[in-house]
Amino acid sequence: MISKAPGRICLFGDHQDYLELPIIACAINRYITIQGMPNGTDGFVINLPDLGKKEVIRFCLSDGRKNLKPTKGAHLKTVVYVVQNYGCMPDQGYDITIEGDIPINAGLSSSSAMVVAWVQWLFMTFGCNQQITPELIGKVAFEAEVTAQNAPGGKMDQYTSAIGDMIYLETDVRSKHHKIDTTLKGLIIGESGVSKNTVGVLGDIKGKSLEAVAIIQKKVPTFELASATLDAYESYKELLPTALQPFFYAAIQNHLITQEAVFALSEKEINYTHIGALLNDHHDVLKNTLKITVPVIDAMIDAALEAGAYGAKIVGSGGGGCICALAPLEKQEAVIKAIQNAGAKDAYGVQISKGAHIV
Numbered sequence: 001m002i003s004k005a006p007g008r009i010c011l012f013g014d015h016q017d018y019l020e021l022p023i024i025a026c027a028i029n030r031y032i033t034i035q036g037m038p039n040g041t042d043g044f045v046i047n048l049p050d051l052g053k054k055e056v057i058r059f060c061l062s063d064g065r066k067n068l069k070p071t072k073g074a075h076l077k078t079v080v081y082v083v084q085n086y087g088c089m090p091d092q093g094y095d096i097t098i099e100g101d102i103p104i105n106a107g108l109s110s111s112s113a114m115v116v117a118w119v120q121w122l123f124m125t126f127g128c129n130q131q132i133t134p135e136l137i138g139k140v141a142f143e144a145e146v147t148a149q150n151a152p153g154g155k156m157d158q159y160t161s162a163i164g165d166m167i168y169l170e171t172d173v174r175s176k177h178h179k180i181d182t183t184l185k186g187l188i189i190g191e192s193g194v195s196k197n198t199v200g201v202l203g204d205i206k207g208k209s210l211e212a213v214a215i216i217q218k219k220v221p222t223f224e225l226a227s228a229t230l231d232a233y234e235s236y237k238e239l240l241p242t243a244l245q246p247f248f249y250a251a252i253q254n255h256l257i258t259q260e261a262v263f264a265l266s267e268k269e270i271n272y273t274h275i276g277a278l279l280n281d282h283h284d285v286l287k288n289t290l291k292i293t294v295p296v297i298d299a300m301i302d303a304a305l306e307a308g309a310y311g312a313k314i315v316g317s318g319g320g321g322c323i324c325a326l327a328p329l330e331k332q333e334a335v336i337k338a339i340q341n342a343g344a345k346d347a348y349g350v351q352i353s354k355g356a357h358i359v
Contacts, residue, residue, distance in 0.1 A: 001035065001036075001121070001124060001125070001358060002033055002034070002035045002358065002359045003033070003034045003035070003117045003118070003120045003121035003124065003356070003357075003358055004031045004032070004033050004034075004117060004356065004357055004358075004359055005031060005032050005113040005114070005116040005117035005120065005161045005162070005355070005356040006027040006028055006029065006030060006031050006102075006113060006161055006164065006353045006354075006355065006356070007027070007028050007030045007031070007032075007102035007108040007109050007110060007113050007161070008025050008026065008027050008028060008108065008109045008112075008113075008156070008157060008160040008161055009025060009026055009028055009108065009187070009189070009315055009324050009350075010023060010024075010025045010156060010315055010316065011024045011025060011026060011166075011261070011279070011324070012024040012254075012257060012258040012261045012262075012278065012279075012282055013025070013156065013254065013258045014254070014282070014286055014313075014314075014315070014316065014317075014318075015202075015205055015206075015209065015250065015251075015254065015286070015290060015292075015317075016154075016171070016251070016254055016255060016258065017153070017154025017155055017156045017169075017171040018152065018153060018154040018171075018202075018206045018209075018210070019154075019171075019209060019210070019213065019225060019251055020154075020171050020172040020173075020226075021171065021225065021226060021251070021254075021255050021258070022168060022169060022170045022171060022255075022258060022259075022262075023154075023156045023168075023169050023171060023258065024166065024167070024168050024169075024180065024258060024261055024262060024265065025156050025160040025166070025167060025169070026160070026165065026166040026167070026184070026187075026352045026353075027160055027161060027163075027164040027165060027166075027352065027353040027354065027355055028108070028187070028189075028350040028351065028352065028353050029350055029351045029352075029353040030100070030101050030102045030103075030108065030350065030353075031100050031101065031102065031113065031353075032098065032099070032100035032102060032110065032113040032114045032116075032117045033098070033099060033100055033117065034096060034097070034098050034114075034117045034118055034121045035096070035097055035121075036094035036095060036096040036097070036121065036125070037094060037095050038092055038093070038094055038095075039093045039094055039095045040092075040093065041093035042058065042092070042093050043056060043057055043058035043093045044056070044057040044058075044076075044080070044090075044093060044094055044095075044096050045093070045094075045095050045096065046076060046096040046097075046098060047095070047096065047097045047098070048098050048099075049097070049099050050098075050099050050100065050104065051104075055076060057076060057077050057080060068080050068081040068084075069081060070082075070144075070148040070149050071149070072149045072150070072151065073149070074149075075111060075114065075115050075118075075144065075145055075149075076114075076118060078144045078145075078148050078149055079115055079118050079119055079122065079140075079141075079144040080122065081144075081148070082140060082143050082144040082148055083119060083122050083123065083126075083128075083140060083144075086123075086128050086129055086130060086136075086140060087127065087128055087129030087130075088122050088123055088126045088127060088128050088129075089126060089127075090122065090125075090126050091126065094125075098114060098117075098118075100113070100114075103191050103322070103346075105195045105196055105320075105321075106191055106192075106195070106196065106316070106320075106321045106322045107196050107314070107315040107316025107317065107318075107320075107321030107322045108189070108315065108316070108321075108322055109157040109160070109161060109316075111145070112141065112145060112157035112158050112161055113157075113161045115141045115144055115145045115158065116137055116138065116141045116158055116161040116162050116356050117356060119137050119140050119141045119144065120132075120137050120162075120356050120358070123137070124358055134162045134163045134164070134355050134356065135159070135162070135163065135175070135177075137162040137356055138155070138158045138159035138160075138161070138162035138163060138175075139158075139159075139175065141158035141161075141162060142155050142158040142159070145157075145158060146158075152202040152203040152206045153202060153206075153317075154171050155169065155171045155175060156169060156171065159175065159177065160355075161355060161356060162355050162356045163177065163179075163355045164353060164354040164355025164356070165179050165180075165352060165353075165354060165355070166179065166180040166182065166183075166184070166265070166352055167179055167180065168180055168262050180262070180265050180266060182265055182266070182270055183351075183352055184265075184270070184275070184326060184352065185329060186272075186310075186326055186327045186328060186329050186332055186349070187324065187325075187326060187349065187350050187351070187352070188304070188309070188324065188325040188326070188327055188332065188335055188336055188339070188347060188348070188349050188350070189315075189322055189323070189324060189347065189348060189349075189350050190300045190304070190322060190323045190324075190325065190336075190339040190340075190344045190346075190347040191321075191322050191344055191345040191346045191347065192294070192296045192297050192300060192320055192321060192322065192323070192343075192344060192345060193296070193343075193344070193345030193346075194294055194296060194297075194319075194320030194321070195320050195321075196316055196317055196318060196319050196320040196321035201292055201317050201318045201319040202317040202318075205247065205290055205292070205317075205318075208243075208244055208247045209247040209248075209250070209251055211244060211247075212240055212244040212245070212247045212248040212251070213225055213248065213251065215239060215240055215244070216236050216239060216240070216248065219236075219239050220236060220239070223236065225251060225252070225255070226255070228252045228255070229252070229256070230249075230252060230253065230256070232252065233248060233249050233252050233253075236248075237249070246289045246290070247290070249285075249289060250285050250286075250289045250290050253285050253289075254282060254285055254286075257278055257281050257282050257285070258282075260278060261275070261278045264278065272310050272326065272328070273310055275310065275311065275326060276309065276310025276311025276326050277310075277311060278311070279310070279311030279312060279313045279324075279326060280305075280311045280312070280313070282313050283301065283311075283312065283313035283314060286313065286314055286318065287314070290318070292314060292317070292318025292319060293314055293318065294319065294320055296342070296343045296344070297314050297320070297321075297323060299342040299343055300312075300323050300339050300342045300343065300344050300347075301313070301314070301323055301325075302342070303338040303339055303341065303342035304323070304325040304327070304335050304338060304339050304342075306338065307327075307331065307334045307335045307337070307338035307339075308327060308328060308331035308334060308335060309325040309326060309327040309331070309335045310326045310327060310328070311325070311326050312324065312325035312326070323339070325339065332349055336348065336349065
């Protein structure tokens with residue numbers, strides 16, 4: 001049995017999900033795969049050939065969960081701990097191989113895809129006390145990767161990888177979503193080769209964004225971020241220290257862009273020029289307000305647009321990683337070459353993919 005889970009592109013809503021604001025993301029045809037064979041021991045021996053190492057997770061049935069308590073950064077062990085809350089009780093050891101073609105630490109959710117694929121593999125191998133659905137897999141993966149480890153981040157990565165296709169996800173406690181029934185053609189990924197700084201960048205921006213919103217809500221109890229406009233920003237920004245004002249602006253503006261994008265993507269005839277302009281608007285906030293880009297990312301974006309892309313943006317938490325461009329099909333190769341010539345480690349077209357599945 002092979003468990004597969006895709007990477008993802010955040011199209012709209014970077015740095016929004018931890019604010020419990022909606023996002024638009026799509027799974028892509030790059031995957032993490034997990035397969036295993038019984039090894040006659042009481043532990044998982046995990047081979048990670050892409051990283052050139054092995055990880056051993058031991059569990060003695062008589063010890064229960066004692067040796068599996070969540071440890072920050074130990075995603076695989078934490079998953080084994082969390083799935084037991086759902087009646088998934090490993091009762092024998094396996095030799096596990098985890099590999100894939102999602103670039104690592106590049107903003108395409110390789111780690112979340114691994115966690116999603118691992119949750120799915122464990123559920124399918126050892127069972128679950130609930131109906132196994134993509135939504136459940138996404139929920140458990142989020143609990144393991146974020147909640148149990150007290151890590152920064154929101155629900156976008158795990159739910160998008162588990163559910164697949166393009167989704168509009170409400171990231172509050174309801175985790176409601178609907179699929180956007182359209183296929184964007186001409187999606188391009190450009191890898192900068194600069195490792196993103198997820199914990200540092202994400203933790204810093206999350207903390208300041210939440211602090212800004214909390215100050216406003218304390219001083220203006222009727223304020224609701226989900227319904228705020230730029231008029232609200234102008235009215236309330238002076239209530240904040242100057243250093244927090246950009247984070248308040250970004251939270252509102254990115255939400256407004258996402259709301260416009262969901263309507264644009266739901267049209268029967270997709271206006272690619274409009275979608276591209278919205279991608280550019282979103283990137284402008286990420287670059288010039290939240291300041292999460294680096295020079296090679298800026299060069300790749302500029303090159304993509306000059307080569308004829310409709311729009312382009314950085315993907316993920318920032319500090320490095322990848323860009324996503326949307327290009328006319330007849331200009332796709334020219335845009336790919338332009339991104340490569342601007343200093344990218346690699347660039348290639350991708351397609352929207354289904355979510356986690358067993359093959």
